[in-house]
Amino acid sequence: MIKVYGMPDTRSTRVLWVLEEANADYEFIKVDLGKGEAREESYLKLNPSGKVPTLIHDDLVLTESAAICTYIGDLFPDSNLIPACRTSERAIYNQWCYFAMTELEQPLWSMAKHRFALPKEYRIREMLITANYEFDKALDVFSLRLSDSEFLVGDRFTCADLIVANILSWAKRGGKRAMSLRHDNIEQYLERMLSREAFLRVQKREQEVL
Numbered sequence: 001m002i003k004v005y006g007m008p009d010t011r012s013t014r015v016l017w018v019l020e021e022a023n024a025d026y027e028f029i030k031v032d033l034g035k036g037e038a039r040e041e042s043y044l045k046l047n048p049s050g051k052v053p054t055l056i057h058d059d060l061v062l063t064e065s066a067a068i069c070t071y072i073g074d075l076f077p078d079s080n081l082i083p084a085c086r087t088s089e090r091a092i093y094n095q096w097c098y099f100a101m102t103e104l105e106q107p108l109w110s111m112a113k114h115r116f117a118l119p120k121e122y123r124i125r126e127m128l129i130t131a132n133y134e135f136d137k138a139l140d141v142f143s144l145r146l147s148d149s150e151f152l153v154g155d156r157f158t159c160a161d162l163i164v165a166n167i168l169s170w171a172k173r174g175g176k177r178a179m180s181l182r183h184d185n186i187e188q189y190l191e192r193m194l195s196r197e198a199f200l201r202v203q204k205r206e207q208e209v210l
């Protein structure tokens, strides 16, 4: 049985999403970040960063959301969520995953860190300007490369789409601090991704543990 340690509306959402796309059986174990449960000794043994998500499958304990998504995609080849190894589609898939984590997510995370996540003495207000600039640049490149494609890799949905969509929706859900996605094609892409049946099931599953 696959176990996912996570918290609704965090990076563990992308792990639930790939599991729902694969129609997999899994257990979702809530780690309440607000109550400091990720800092408890038993959890730190699984994930020494004290972060979510963490995946357990048989003897494997895996952290890092993008690595977990790729692992699950490979585990369920019939679900077609990941191109086969040693193909140019797999290379493009990897390209998008790395772009997502280093170009799109990194500036967003920088903003969150310098607003609230870092201890107060390490927060630098000016970093918000830099991170904003970096995020806008990443969006412009993304829009250009996405063009009018339906998906990121070839003509089918892959885990790269759900990772990118999860990051974009994080940017948009900032309440008063919601970021603009700057381009209609990105807005439309995100709307398409978030209307997938599997994602709607994720939202239900997350509600159940709240």
Ligand SMILES: N[C@@H](CCC(=O)N[C@@H](CS)C(=O)NCC(=O)O)C(=O)O
Pocket (backbone or CB within 6 Å): 010, 011, 012, 033, 038, 050, 051, 052, 053, 063, 064, 065, 066, 117
């Ligand atoms: N690179 C990691 C980042 C994980 C991460 O930062 N998770 C956040 C929730 S979205 C967390 O657990 N934060 C708790 C903390 O930093 O104390 C991944 O992609 O899995």
